[in-house]
Amino acid sequence: MKRRITFIQRIDAGFDPQQVVLTSSSLSVRDLDAAREDRFTVELDQLPEQLRGALEHSSGLHLRWASERPYDALAPFASRVSPGLHVQYTPLKTDESPEALCTLLRAVVGPDKDAQFKDCTKPEESFIEPPLSTNSASSASLQYHTHLPSVKNLVKYIQNDVCAKESTECHTSANALLTADSIDIDYDSSSRALTVSGFWANPPKGDWTDQIMKPSSSADQIEFGLLGAEPGLEPEEIKMGGLLAVVGQDQKLKPTMFSFPSRHQHLIESSSYTVSFTPPTGLHPEMSITIPRSTLKQPPAPNDATCALHTYLTLPSTIFGDQYQLATTDPLFLESHNLAVLKAHAGEMDLEAPDWVVKNWGSSWLLELATPPTQEQDQTPVPSNWTATIPLHLRYLPPSESGYRTAHVPWPIVFWACTTEDEEGMGPNPFERTHLGWDGLFGPRTTFYQLSPAGERLVEDVDVPVLQLSGEGMFQGKFIELGTCVVISLGFLWVLLKLVRVAWSSGVGANGKSGRVGAHDKKD
Structure with a gap:
């Protein structure tokens, strides 16, 4: 196993050489x-065999999880995804659909009443x-997302099924993921x-404050870096300097x-x-989506x-x-x-289907926003906000005891x-992050x-009115069922x-007892 530990200090952060001590058997910070x-x-x-079986059927599997807490994504880790668990998956063969991946997702997500987990079959x-x-290097053939406030089930899975029982370091490292702001899991068949x-x-x-011990096996390796990042000579470059050690x-x-060049930059x-x-x-x-007008400035591209301002929406099936x-x-x-x-969209597009009919997790939307002209921004006398609005629709949800259900909508x-006409890709990046969905x-x-x-929280809870199963009032499920x-x-x-x-009147006419029909017979 290889491990890489990277600390990124901000430019204004102080540093004392005694804060990092390297010996022949350990490194302490x-x-x-x-x-x-x-x-x-x-x-x-x-x-382990179960995890290996799921990966062997994959050409590529990429999981991206982001916390609901706000955090500062500084360079070179400036890229973002919406809160929750994102899965980018490319099967090894297009005619195969192994159930092992869905079994793995159930173990990682641990569906509960708050997860709103669309069962993966x-x-x-x-x-x-x-x-x-x-860009084929940053895309997959299938995509998935689910609301996931905590990764406690993922940590439990790693500790029980991936870590060796005697490896305290593995258990400790897995437990540390509970406080992480984002987690990436990548597999590539190559x-x-x-x-x-x-x-x-x-x-x-x-x-x-941590002590990193020398690996017990010669096959294992731990790389350490204490670095600082700042803009490079070119707009797409990041310059880094600091200390490295094995x-x-x-x-x-x-x-x-x-x-190195980087596709993801941090705004100065x-x-x-x-x-x-x-x-x-x-x-x-x-x-x-509300943005201060004073910050709506073209980036240093x-x-x-x-350059154009975009937003990428990851919407669950409920909306x-x-x-x-x-x-x-x-x-x-x-x-x-x-x-x-509207640049791109994918997923469930049936406007009439209720949520219990929809099988897939939801939809994704990429929209370009119409920012105000630069002259208008400069002439604004006082700071004000600029707002873009996106009309959406809620699906009919199953009934509940309270008469409401909550739709968790990630920000x-x-x-x-900023796009150029050059079709050649950028050079290598040791911190490159791809397969973000957008x-x-x-x-x-x-x-x-x-x-x-x-x-404070990067998920909006929208209360959706549904059929009420119990309680007081005329709109309870039993009254509506009885009324129906x-x-x-x-x-x-x-x-x-x-x-x-109709049958009675037809029968009377046939027997000649209707005055109208009798008159007709008399005339004949």
């Missing part, structure tokens, strides 16, 4: 204020096919190795400095956004790049957009919502995408500048009465 990434790489033949039924990608990465934007408590091999920390000037639903939501809620409404070219509609164009991500929808030379969500039976019975009796009256 003390009172370190920095972001941290831990990455573990395990060979396929070292994994087969990937082609529960997953969706993402929009056509322009490398036949599984990589697990955890990211902490800040220390969970106080500052980082624990148990190097006698002292080695200074280093290097630069703080730029944030908030998300809300305009009350009352009803069955047709409207999502509002290359001169030949074209959806109307593809025909959002794809309209009506200028009045677009201007009233500050939208430019979308908002970012600038990065594959842009060309390989696109640079992304992420806006930071500003809220009464109305159907009365309707049946009314139709039966009409049929009897």
Whole structure:
């Protein structure tokens, strides 16, 4: 197993060389204020049989989990996904759909009353096919998402099924993931190795104080880095410098400095956004994305790049957009919502289907936002907010005891995408993060500048009115069921009465007892 531990200090953070001490058998850090990434790489033949069986049927499997807590995604870890668990999956053969992946997801998610987990039966039924990608290196053939506030079931699975019983280090590292801001799990059939990465934007408590022991096996390796990041000479570059070491091999920390191109950049000037639903939501809620006008400035992209502000929505099956409404070219509609164009969408698009009929997890939407002109931004006399609104619709949900159900809607991500006409990809990046669900929808030379969500919780809870099963009031399930039976019975009796009256009048006429028919016979 290989392990890479990277600390990223902010430019204004102080550092004392005594905070990092390297010996022949260990490396110690003390009172370190920095972001941290831990990455573990395990060979396929070292994994348990159940997990190995699921991976052997995959050409690529990429899991991305993000916390509902806001955090600062600083460079080179600036990329974001919406809160919850995202799965990008490409089967090894298109005609195979192993149940092992769904079994694995149930173990990782641990469905409960708060998870709103769409039961995974087969990937082609529960997953969706993402929009056509322009970058095959960052795309998969199937996509999945579920609401997941905590990764406690994932940690439990790693400790019970992946870690060796005698490995206290593995159990401790897995338990640390409970406080992570984001977690990545990657498998690629070409490398036949599984990589697990955890990211902490800040220390969970106080500052980082840890002791990293030399691996017991010569086949294992622990790489350590204490680095700082700043913009490079080119707009798409990141320059990093600091100290590196291999624990148990190097006698002292080695200074280093290097630069590399990165698709994901951190905005130098703080730029944030908030998300809300305009009350009352009803069955047709409207999502509002609010950004301070003072931060709506073009990012420092290359001169030949074209930049536009985008948002990427990950919507559960309980809420959806109307593809025909959002794809309209009506200028009045677009201007009233500050939208430019619907770039891509995928997933369940049936406008009438209730939620219990929908089998897959939901839908995804990429929209370009119509930002105000630069002149208008400069002429604004006082700071104010700019808002884009997205009309959405709620599905009919199963009845409940209270008469309401809650739809958990994750905040979308908002970012600038600056694209050049160059079709060649960027060079290697040691911290590259791909398969985010939305990065594959842009060309390989696109640079992304992420806006930071500003809220206490990055998930909106929308109360959906449903049929009430119990309690007081006339709209309980039993009263509606009884009323339905009464109305159907009365309707049946009314139709039966009409049929009897028609049959009776026809019978009388045939016997010559109707005055009208008798007169006709007399005339004949």
